[in-house]
Amino acid sequence: MIEIKNVVKKYGDKIALDNVNFTIGDGEIFAFIGRNGAGKTTLIKAITGIHDFDEGDILINGKSIKKEPVDCKKEMAYVPDNPELYENMRAIDFVNFICDMYEVPIKTRERNIKKYAEMFDLTNNMNDTIESFSHGMKQKVALISALTHEPKFLVMDEPFVGLDPKAVADVKNVMREMVEKGGIVFFSTHILEVAERLCSKVAIIQKGKLMRVGSMKEVKGDKGLEKVFLELVEK
Amino acid sequence: MSKFLTLLKASIFEGMSLFKFRTxxxxxxxxxxxxxxxxxxxxxxxxxxxxxxxxxxxxxxxxxxxxxxxxxxxxxxxxxxxxxxxxxxxxxxxxxxxxxxxxxxxxxxxxxxxxxxxxxxxxxxxxxxxxxxxxxxxxxxxxxxxxxxxxxxxxxxxxxxxxxxxxxxxxxxxxxxxxxxxxxxxxxxxxxxxxxxxxxxxxxxxxxxxxxxxxxxxxxxxxxxxxxxxxxxxxxxxxxxxxxxxxxxxxxxxxxxxxxxxxxxxxxxxxxxxxxxTVKLGKNQKEGKIKAHGVMRALMIKEGRKFISSPVFLVNAGFSLLLYLIAVIMMVVNFDWIISMFSSAGLGLSKEEILNFMPVIVAGFVVFCALMTSITSSMISLEGGTINILKSMPVSAFKIIMAKVLTAVLIAVPVFLIGDVVLFIKFDFNILQMLIILALSIIVPIVAEVLGIIVNLKYPKMDARNDTEIVKQSMSSMVAVFMGMILSVVTVYLMYLGIDNGVSAGKVMITVLGAYTLIMMGLIIYLKIRGDKELSEITV
Incomplete structure (x- = not known):
């Protein structure tokens, strides 16, 4: 379970997250939607321990990301919106490096790297340097490295950007697989149709404030997610 | 023309701004x-x-x-x-x-x-x-x-x-x-x-x-x-x-x-x-080898890869180390060069006097050159957007920072040790003097690199368009060189004062070693306490 409790984040005088509160339960695919600059990436970076926040706390399975960041991060994987990876590394070395950080046993990494490299059609490119890859290929490397260490919580910032249709379908399947095993998938997206079809819960953020949060049914009602979203952000 | 000037202005403000760092x-x-x-x-x-x-x-x-x-x-x-x-x-x-x-x-x-x-x-x-x-x-x-x-x-x-x-x-x-x-x-x-x-x-x-x-x-x-x-x-x-x-x-x-x-x-x-x-792809399509490393080793391998893959970063650090070796060789093959250096500095010492003070001169030389070589002052900035990968890992900030310091130390220290050995063969030093010089050749580079990373944590430049802007034109690299220069000049001056006031060469060298050991410990303790906060405050 991920508990976000009264989180406040300020950049100087600007409030990026204004007392954000919600909980993500085990086995949930949770969509986080909002306009550009609404605070989605800021919250994602706070959850993953990349950025500090000024007030409140975030608990990962009861542990505070502020007080026990290393323990919290062990159970989590993060896929950034813009896959800025180590360009000078070969894809296999990058995935290996991430596995080293998570201390993944060699047999687990062998099995998972093979599985996900095949899934994302990168098997023949794993020995190439990342700088030679397209945006989509880099995104796939980021996904392989995030999935190989078998995280309980997968946190992704706009994961479908730059992926080909087959890879998008594969990512959706991976998400479903993860939550079936009791894991959590939390991601931001601008593709509301995907969120509507894939997610059990959703939160809408506007100017750092949580406008609505709940199950997909509760949030969209009979109107459809896009209509609800537009009504909220245009207020 | 106005289009060109607008672009030039934007380009200069964006890319060359020395003072675009986070505080x-x-x-x-x-x-x-x-x-x-x-x-x-x-x-x-x-x-x-x-x-x-x-x-x-x-x-x-x-x-x-x-x-x-x-x-x-x-x-x-x-x-x-x-x-x-x-x-x-x-x-x-x-x-x-x-x-x-x-x-x-x-x-x-x-x-x-x-x-x-x-x-x-x-x-x-x-x-x-x-x-x-x-x-x-x-x-x-x-x-x-x-x-x-x-x-x-x-x-x-x-x-x-x-x-x-x-x-x-x-x-x-x-x-x-x-x-x-x-x-x-x-x-x-x-x-x-x-x-x-x-x-x-x-x-x-x-x-x-x-x-x-x-x-x-x-x-x-x-x-x-x-x-x-x-x-x-x-x-x-x-x-x-x-x-x-x-x-x-x-x-x-x-x-x-x-x-x-x-x-x-x-x-x-x-x-x-x-x-x-254009990046040429390998001819043989392979999956690549899967190897496991410990966390620290993996981090250091990553830093080493970055070092050798960035020509400007490698040449900048490598050239100053190469200059050190050239200077050592010149001291060995052309001793008159040292004598002329002392005369041009207004210290007209005889060959015998210089030979007597050679251990102190070598110690001062090592301190000066080591402090002028700061590899780590660019290492945080060179991460750019990839800093978020490191920050999302289940690894303490101290480990991430120390991996950078240790990599830089591993690059610099062997050069100083090789220089020491060459000088030991040429000049007649006793065991204690040799040990002190060897210790200085390890401790002072650690001080320089820890200082460099602290400076870079204070003044990171995370949005550079190329490595040159970081290595040669960033506030961090300038401040690190400036601090190294001040510290080395003060040290060499104090060593000179000690010798001039009749303090024995051995005592001067031991004092310098003691002082730098304390500085090193102080800086590492500072990193241990503050490193986590400093790293978390860097936003990309």
Missing amino acids: KKHSKTKKIALFIFLVVAVFVSVYGYADMMLEPLAGTGMEYSVLTMYSLVAVVIILAEGIYKASGLLFNCRDDDLVLALPIKKSSVFLLRMMKFYLFELAFSTMILLPTMVAYVVRVGVLTVPPTFYLASFVALILLPVIPVVLAVLISMGISGISTRFRFKNLIQIVLTMAVLVGVMILSFNIQDIMTTIAEHVSSINEMIMRLYYPVGAYIQMVTDFSVLTLIVFILVNLVVAGVSVLIFSKVYFKINSRAK
């Missing part, structure tokens, strides 16, 4: 204060040194020789540094796609990059030449100096960097042109750049012989300087015997060189740039 609250005041402090410190240091050199020449009418020397030094430094800076600034820039998509001529894009490079070198040469010119005016007398001096100096200040910049770009384009034809282009680029730099250094070391040869065939010093390097010669001629014709020729020569080079270079620049951006 916490009241950042504007801090940035201005730091800027003023650094400018004043550099000005006072250069002024002081120039004035010291002008003192014995006062009233002889030869004061201009200091202007000659400083102008030549500025030219050589611009050329040497420019050779490896140019490749980073001109090729494979992160804003290539953005700028090339704009509705402006391709030659304007090249001119824009040349201008950016020139303006930075202009700022650099001004830091050397302006205080020297002021010291000259003060020594010669404000009323004695003719008004034409100010005109000539202003023009020289603007135009002296032009030809070294053009030469640096030419050499750099040549190196990039060759290296981009190979698969391992970075390796070829590093080897060729190092070879050219060593050539430039050898030429500079032999400047005395070159000047002697020229002197045999000329009738005046002015003519000699003119033959050695025309622009400096022309400037000095305008200072000593101003003529409008010399001024016009001087301006024309520089403008023609700049104009013609931009026209010719821009024809081949885009071909080389395109090749530099």
Whole structure:
């Protein structure tokens, strides 16, 4: 379970997250939607321990990301919106490096790297340097490295950007697989149709404030997610 | 034209801003204060040194020789540094796609990059030449100096960097042109750049012989300087015997060189740039080997890879270490060099006296060179957006930071240890002296690298367009070099004071070792306590 409790984040005088509160339960695919600059990436970076926040706390399975960041991060994987990876590394070395950080046993990494490299059609490119890859290929490397260490919580910032249709379908399947095993998938997206079809819960953020949060049914009602979203952000 | 100027302005503000680093609250005041402090410190240091050199020449009418020397030094430094800076600034820039998509001529894009490079070198040469010119005016007398001096100096200040910049770009384009034809282009680029730099250094070391040869065939010093390097010669001629014709020729020569080079270079620049951006894929499609490493080892391997994959980063650090080894070899094969160094510093010691103090001299030399080599001062900035990968990992910030420090220490320390062994073979040191020098060769580089990473955590530049902006033009690298310089000068001065006051060489060396051990421990404790917070405050 991920508990976000009264989180406040300020950049100087600007409030990026204004007392954000919600909980993500085990086995949930949770969509986080909002306009550009609404605070989605800021919250994602706070959850993953990349950025500090000024007030409140975030608990990962009861542990505070502020007080026990290393323990919290062990159970989590993060896929950034813009896959800025180590360009000078070969894809296999990058995935290996991430596995080293998570201390993944060699047999687990062998099995998972093979599985996900095949899934994302990168098997023949794993020995190439990342700088030679397209945006989509880099995104796939980021996904392989995030999935190989078998995280309980997968946190992704706009994961479908730059992926080909087959890879998008594969990512959706991976998400479903993860939550079936009791894991959590939390991601931001601008593709509301995907969120509507894939997610059990959703939160809408506007100017750092949580406008609505709940199950997909509760949030969209009979109107459809896009209509609800537009009504909220245009207020 | 206005489009070009707008782009130049944006490009300079975005890419070259030395002061675009993150600080916490009241950042504007801090940035201005730091800027003023650094400018004043550099000005006072250069002024002081120039004035010291002008003192014995006062009233002889030869004061201009200091202007000659400083102008030549500025030219050589611009050329040497420019050779490896140019490749980073001109090729494979992160804003290539953005700028090339704009509705402006391709030659304007090249001119824009040349201008950016020139303006930075202009700022650099001004830091050397302006205080020297002021010291000259003060020594010669404000009323004695003719008004034409100010005109000539202003023009020289603007135009002296032009030809070294053009030469640096030419050499750099040549190196990039060759290296981009190979698969391992970075390796070829590093080897060729190092070879050219060593050539430039050898030429500079032999400047005395070159000047002697020229002197045999000329009738005046002015003519000699003119033959050695025309622009400096022309400037000095305008200072000593101003003529409008010399001024016009001087301006024309520089403008023609700049104009013609931009026209010719821009024809081949885009071909080389395109090749530099192309990454050749391996012929054999393989899955690659899967290996497991411990966390610290994996982090250090990653840092090592970054070091060898960035030509400007490697050449910058590698060149200062190479210079250290060259200096050690010169001490061994040409002992008269040390004697002449001491005499030029006003310390006329005999060969026996120097041999007696050799352990202290070597200790001071190690301290000075180690503190001037800061590899870590760029390592946080070089992460750029990838810092978020590290911050999301289940690894403590202290470990991430120490992996960078240890990698840098592993690069620097072996060079100092090799230098020590070479010196131990040549000079007669006792066991204790050898142990102290060996310990200093390990501890002082650790101090330099821990200090470097602390400075980089304070002044990170996470949005650079290329590695050169970080390694050569960032506040962090400047502050780290400045702090290293202050610390080393203070240490060497205190060592000199100790010896001058009759303290034994052994005691002086043990005190220095003790002091640096304490500094090292203090800095590591600081990193342990503050490193986590400092790293978490870096936002990308």
